[in-house]
Amino acid sequence: MKAVCQALGLARSHIHALKHRPxxxxxxxxxxxxxxxxxxxxxxxxxxxxLPSYGxxxxxxxxxxxxxxxxxxxxxxxxxVPALQDSRACHxx
Numbered sequence: 618m619k620a621v622c623q624a625l626g627l628a629r630s631h632i633h634a635l636k637h638r639p640x641x642x643x644x645x646x647x648x649x650x651x652x653x654x655x656x657x658x659x660x661x662x663x664x665x666x667x668l669p670s671y672g673x674x675x676x677x678x679x680x681x682x683x684x685x686x687x688x689x690x691x692x693x694x695x696x697x698v699p700a701l702q703d704s705r706a707c708h709x710x
Contacts, residue, residue: 660684 622629657680664676671679 618629618632622632660680660683661673661676664679665671665673668676
């Protein structure tokens with residue numbers, strides 16, 4: 618088993634976990650329904666239109682700060698924006 622895992626570049630603990638997981642297990646990262654992000658896209662595009670030299674990280678920070686000031690429950694993670702762009706097949710920035 619050790620030689621096979623070394624040849625494949627996998628950890629033995631990972632193979633053990635794969636082999637012994639329940640049949641009902643499903644990957645939580647797949648099959649997620651997208652969040653209602655239309656307003657988020659509008660807010661980010663508005664920030665970028667006002668300050669075009671800003672990148673998506675700074676624009677997301679401004680959107681998040683604005684949401685906090687307005688007592689919205691909007692949480693913006695800048696690492697989600699590239700995934701948002703890919704899922705919508707568009708460029709926000």
